[in-house]
Amino acid sequence: MEFNANKPIYRQIVDFCYREIATGVWEADGRIPSVKDLSVKLAVNNRTILNAYDELQAQEIIYQKRGLGYFVACDAKEKILSEQRKEFFEEIVPGIHHKMKLLGITPEELVKYLNSAE
Secondary structure, eight states, X not given: OOOOTTSOHHHHHHHHHHHHHHTTSSOXXXXXXXXXXXXXXHTOOHHHHHHHHHHHHHTTSEXXXXXXXXXXXXXHHHHHHHHHHHHIIIIIHHHHHHHHHHHTOOHHHHHHHHHHHO
8 A cells, every 4th residue: 555645644544444445445343454464465664554543433434343353334434425415515626616617517417427427
């Protein structure tokens, strides 16, 4: 995994976990890689993975079963997609809207383009 220097590594690992869950690679109630296994796979310190897993637990995206490891919460995918939709509309759309105004692109043109891109 390539890490971005502008964002803490543990946050990038949280984002990686979000993708694994959102795309169905990690399924609801399914076991996820151990701290050690994921640290080897991503070539980072165990503590960094643990920090990411702690954050995911605080968000109730994953949970731990004592002696068995970490598992994906039943509603994790819905929580992640809801949060990402919110982030899209609050952080990305305003930038797109601003750029559209600068370029003179109408909402109708954008919709037409998006429909043809499918």
